[in-house]
Amino acid sequence: MPCCIVQPNRSPPTESKPMSMQEKYTPAEIERAAQAHWDLTAAARAVEDASRPKYYCLSMFPYPSGKLHMGHVRNYTIGDVLSRFHKMQGYNVLQPMGWDAFGMPAENAALANNVAPAGWTYSNIEYMKQQLKSLGFAIDWQRELATCTPEYYRWEQWLFTRLYEKGLLYKKLGTVNWDPVDHTVLANEQVIDGRGWRSGALVEKREIPMYYMKITAYAEELLAELDNLPGWPEQVRLMQKNWIGKSTGVRFAFPLAAEFAQSADEKLWVFTTRADTIMGVTFVAVAAEHPLATRAAENNPELAAFIAECKQGGVAEADLATMEKKGMPTGIFVSHPLTGEQVEVWVGNYVLMSYGDGAVMAVPAHDERDFAFAKKYDLPIKQVIAADGESFSLDGWQEWYGDKQKGACINSGKYDGLAYEAAVDAIAADLAAKGLGEKKVQFRLRDWGISRQRYWGCPIPIIHCPTCGDVPVPDEQLPVVLPEDVEITGAGSPLARMPEFYECQCPKCGGDAKRETDTMDTFFESSWYFLRYACPDNATAMVDERVAYWCKGGIDQYIGGIEHAILHLLYSRFFTKLMRDVGLIGDLGEPFANLLTQGMVVAPTFYREGDGEQNRGKKLWLNPADVDVVTDERGRPTGATLKADGQPVIIGGTEKMSKSKNNGVDPQSLIEQYGADTARLFMMFAAPPDQSLEWSDAGVEGAFRFLRRLWKLVHDHVQTGTTLNSEAAPRVNAEIEAKSLSTVQTDLRRKLHQTMQKVADDYGRRKQFNTAIAAVMELLNAYDKANNGTDLSDAAGRALAQELLEAVTLLLFPIVPHIGQALYSELKPGADAGLASFPKADPAALKQDEIELMVQVNGKLRGSIRVAAEADKASIEAAALASEGAVKFMEGKPAKKVVVVPGRLVNIVV
RNA sequence: GCCGAGAUGGCGGAAUCGGUAGACGCAGCGGAUUCAAAAUCCGCCGCCGAAAGGUGUGAGGGUUCGAGUCCCUCUCUCGGCACCA
Numbered sequence: 004m005p006c007c008i009v010q011p012n013r014s015p016p017t018e019s020k021p022m023s024m025q026e027k028y029t030p031a032e033i034e035r036a037a038q039a040h041w042d043l044t045a046a047a048r049a050v051e052d053a054s055r056p057k058y059y060c061l062s063m064f065p066y067p068s069g070k071l072h073m074g075h076v077r078n079y080t081i082g083d084v085l086s087r088f089h090k091m092q093g094y095n096v097l098q099p100m101g102w103d104a105f106g107m108p109a110e111n112a113a114l115a116n117n118v119a120p121a122g123w124t125y126s127n128i129e130y131m132k133q134q135l136k137s138l139g140f141a142i143d144w145q146r147e148l149a150t151c152t153p154e155y156y157r158w159e160q161w162l163f164t165r166l167y168e169k170g171l172l173y174k175k176l177g178t179v180n181w182d183p184v185d186h187t188v189l190a191n192e193q194v195i196d197g198r199g200w201r202s203g204a205l206v207e208k209r210e211i212p213m214y215y216m217k218i219t220a221y222a223e224e225l226l227a228e229l230d231n232l233p234g235w236p237e238q239v240r241l242m243q244k245n246w247i248g249k250s251t252g253v254r255f256a257f258p259l260a261a262e263f264a265q266s267a268d269e270k271l272w273v274f275t276t277r278a279d280t281i282m283g284v285t286f287v288a289v290a291a292e293h294p295l296a297t298r299a300a301e302n303n304p305e306l307a308a309f310i311a312e313c314k315q316g317g318v319a320e321a322d323l324a325t326m327e328k329k330g331m332p333t334g335i336f337v338s339h340p341l342t343g344e345q346v347e348v349w350v351g352n353y354v355l356m357s358y359g360d361g362a363v364m365a366v367p368a369h370d371e372r373d374f375a376f377a378k379k380y381d382l383p384i385k386q387v388i389a390a391d392g393e394s395f396s397l398d399g400w401q402e403w404y405g406d407k408q409k410g411a412c413i414n415s416g417k418y419d420g421l422a423y424e425a426a427v428d429a430i431a432a433d434l435a436a437k438g439l440g441e442k443k444v445q446f447r448l449r450d451w452g453i454s455r456q457r458y459w460g461c462p463i464p465i466i467h468c469p470t471c472g473d474v475p476v477p478d479e480q481l482p483v484v485l486p487e488d489v490e491i492t493g494a495g496s497p498l499a500r501m502p503e504f505y506e507c508q509c510p511k512c513g514g515d516a517k518r519e520t521d522t523m524d525t526f527f528e529s530s531w532y533f534l535r536y537a538c539p540d541n542a543t544a545m546v547d548e549r550v551a552y553w554c555k556g557g558i559d560q561y562i563g564g565i566e567h568a569i570l571h572l573l574y575s576r577f578f579t580k581l582m583r584d585v586g587l588i589g590d591l592g593e594p595f596a597n598l599l600t601q602g603m604v605v606a607p608t609f610y611r612e613g614d615g616e617q618n619r620g621k622k623l624w625l626n627p628a629d630v631d632v633v634t635d636e637r638g639r640p641t642g643a644t645l646k647a648d649g650q651p652v653i654i655g656g657t658e659k660m661s662k663s664k665n666n667g668v669d670p671q672s673l674i675e676q677y678g679a680d681t682a683r684l685f686m687m688f689a690a691p692p693d694q695s696l697e698w699s700d701a702g703v704e705g706a707f708r709f710l711r712r713l714w715k716l717v718h719d720h721v722q723t724g725t726t727l728n729s730e731a732a733p734r735v736n737a738e739i740e741a742k743s744l745s746t747v748q749t750d751l752r753r754k755l756h757q758t759m760q761k762v763a764d765d766y767g768r769r770k771q772f773n774t775a776i777a778a779v780m781e782l783l784n785a786y787d788k789a790n791n792g793t794d795l796s797d798a799a800g801r802a803l804a805q806e807l808l809e810a811v812t813l814l815l816f817p818i819v820p821h822i823g824q825a826l827y828s829e830l831k832p833g834a835d836a837g838l839a840s841f842p843k844a845d846p847a848a849l850k851q852d853e854i855e856l857m858v859q860v861n862g863k864l865r866g867s868i869r870v871a872a873e874a875d876k877a878s879i880e881a882a883a884l885a886s887e888g889a890v891k892f893m894e895g896k897p898a899k900k901v902v903v904v905p906g907r908l909v910n911i912v913v
Numbered sequence: 914g915c916c917g918a919g920a921u922g923g924c925g926g927a928a929u930c931g932g933u934a935g936a937c938g939c940a941g942c943g944g945a946u947u948c949a950a951a952a953u954c955c956g957c958c959g960c961c962g963a964a965a966g967g968u969g970u971g972a973g974g975g976u977u978c979g980a981g982u983c984c985c986u987c988u989c990u991c992g993g994c995a996c997c998a
């Protein structure tokens with residue numbers, strides 16, 4: 004690495020004019036030099052400093068899948084812009100990076116290419132790290148971590164044992180996708196149309212013992228704290244709120260009729276939010292896994308077959324919810340808790356064992372799903388709610404049937420006439436009096452199953468002893484190191500076939516025991532990595548006091564994909580509270596004070612219909628880089644052809660960049676062709692961060708053209724020589740009095756200072772970088788116009804040009820730091836843009852004497868007037884009424900009303 | 914199915930608190946420069962209309978002096994749904 008370059012963009016001394024600025028914009032050269040300079044000066048190193056406000060800017064760490072994709076480039080550019088901007092604002096900035104290194108793709112790669120997951124992962128990390136470096140991100144690489152290293156995962160094993168001892172981690176049966184051919188557990192992603200992705204076999208549900216985190220114990224706090232997150236997007240808070248799904252209802256029991264009960268007081272418990280409709284219950288539905296269903300099936304082969312059918316298919320909720328609703332009677336009857344009426348128990352494939360008690364009361368008249376089910380199986384429907392102006396009919400479902408805000412009870416005996424809340428209260432009280440139920444808060448949130456029957460993950464630190472049971476691995480035996488020399492076969496975990504891994508002694512009794520061979524969900528690693536960045540070098544503790552410095556008041560900015568809006572963010576919030584309760588960290592409150600959820604990177608797709616035996620009916624996806632789009636004379640696309648053969652291809656939709664649609668663009672080739680600054684500028688300019696970003700080759704070229712133009716403007720200014728490359732360059736307000744500026748110069752200077760204000764607001768408050776860039780482009784257009792005339796040729800003009808170009812360089816620096824570094828040192832020799840302060844608008848320059856107001860007649864734009872900035876309402880009205888457009892369109896009628904919106908417009912109503 | 918978001922010119926997008934719709938860029942068209950091309954520069958660019966003007970923010974309705982923005986109904990697209998990360 005070169006170490007002698009301090010001024011990155013100096014021409015080599017061999018040239019005839021050694022001090023002159025290079026005319027051509029050469030990104031490769033200036034980027035190499037700028038990065039070398041930052042490396043040399045440790046520009047991104049973050050050191051705790053209590054005397055300065057800190058700014059911890061965190062981007063979701065990548066999975067090392069092989070190479071960076073555009074989504075990464077976008078994510079990390081957003082983070083870098085915010086980091087650099089805040090550094091220029093005087094903050095002590097931390098921007099770390101690491102690797103979410105455990106996961107299925109490493110095992111898949113091992114299967115496909117016969118490479119070891121560990122080796123594959125580490126080489127991917129090495130390559131992707133170089134890619135990140137070539138993009139010029141101000142990352143403190145001394146804090147780099149990878150979750151697949153024992154130095155990292157030993158601490159989560161340690162935490163696991165603490166939580167296990169506290170009862171916050173426990174074992175119970177869980178349902179998984181089972182591939183009966185490959186004899187392996189499948190992830191939901193590996194189940195395609197109900198079949199295993201490799202074997203093609205019909206997937207079955209299977210119950211196995213798993214470890215669970217008691218996240219439900221924190222449901223109330225996780226929900227309540229959402230209100231303390233003003234820096235989060237509203238929709239993410241709402242999604243989490245709905246995910247936690249707190250509902251207040253009534254949990255009550257149907258006593259089993261004597262001939263079906265195994266004990267005298269056996270009951271079937273259900274939970275409902277609609278206790279007001281309890282008199283409309285005509286049957287009860289239980290999940291296929293419910294004990295009552297199992298019992299009923301013992302002597303009922305038909306029901307047993309139905310239950311077996313329910314166990315076909317995967318466990319993904321989306322599949323369960325879109326399934327055709329089916330059911331079968333059990334022949335078991337229970338008593339209605341209030342009427343004593345006999346109600347039959349059905350098995351329903353739509354009832355989830357994991358929610359509540361795995362059983363629901365069915366009120367077909369007032370629940371849409373029950374209504375459809377009752378119609379299908381010809382079960383009775385009993386109306387118990389009536390609403391004014393509505394009539395109930397069995398012919399079809401109407402929205403109001405299920406609306407708890409509408410109507411009151413009927414056909415419900417003593418509850419008749421009561422509205423929702425009063426009815427629920429009365430019914431709950433009566434159930435409680437009978438000892439058959441009570442009001443209950445129920446959460447949709449379920450405990451988090453963390454066991455995975457996979458190899459490439461963190462080993463669960465438990466030893467199974469035939470005499471002592473499950474024993475957590477003692478601290479001094481941690482970490483339980485994952486062996487890296489293994490054979491991946493695709494059938495179960497290799498750990499389960501490695502006696503050298505699982506054979507061990509019980510830490511309690513010393514007898515022969517078996518080590519747990521399941522690994523942890525990779526969400527476990529990503530739930531606390533942001534705390535470890537504060538102290539990645541600590542070999543004796545999971546976290547230390549540096550967490551308090553960097554994470555105080557929450558991480559200042561978290562940036563990542565919207566697809567993580569629920570699970571990852573919820574688990575991370577949960578971990579912060581767990582770690583607080585284990586005494587590891589003080590009460591940091593919420594981990595992420597501000598959250599920015601970036602949109603996806605999408606690109607057009609192209610395909611041809613396949614032919615021949617193999618491909619008939621299949622779409623053969625073509626990469627956009629290999630396709631020419633044909634347009635008409637107005638630029639509208641009319642079709643597309645393949646570059647290779649000139650023959651037409653079909654234009655598909657615009658979709659998320661993916662391998663399967665072959666519409667990905669490799670960031671590497673982009674960097675090589677145009678440089679990192681162009682890639683960064685395009686990504687920030689094409690769309691606001693939280694919206695999806697559409698890839699456009701032409702847009703990339705536009706970004707490159709802009710940087711080339713910026714380079715030339717600065718070059719021309721420097722070559723003109725007014726600044727003489729000296730520190731003594733004249734400044735407006737110092738050597739040059741602001742009032743000596745011409746009108747054109749004053750206007751341009753006002754625009755400059757308005758732009759400073761807007762860009763700072765866009766970076767800091769709005770986090771909308773496309774408009775910041777647009778504002779600078781607009782400013783440069785105005786500069787160009789003034790400069791191309793003779794408006795800037797006098798001394799004041801040169802001083803203004805100097806002020807403007809310096810400011811523009813710094814305004815853009817967070818987005819395009821390499822060219823910024825080079826240009827700034829040309830404008831101010833010896834100066835380092837990376838250490839400069841962000842430009843601050845001068846209030847005096849913002850002042851305006853005269854303003855333009857729009858004139859409307861009946862809300863339609865009819866002209867404009869110029870008035871003094873401090874003009875009063877009466878004189879504005881008078882000027883508006885006298886204006887040409889107003890006179891013409893008022894057609895002599897008197898004004899009924901005149902609305903004056905200060906600084907904006909006048910609306911005359913006639 | 915459930916939860917969440919979105920829809921504005923040929924395209925990406927702007928309009929920040931209900932106040933000039935289309936900033937900025939791309940594509941396109943016309944011109945200058947060039948032997949020519951590239952690059953660059955200048956101009957035009959929602960739709961209808963010769964113009965005056967009318968009309969226009971997914972569809973339909975509403976509130977308002979004024980609606981892309983607020984309310985209601987609907988359509989389509991995207992994200993998540995607990996073992997993809």
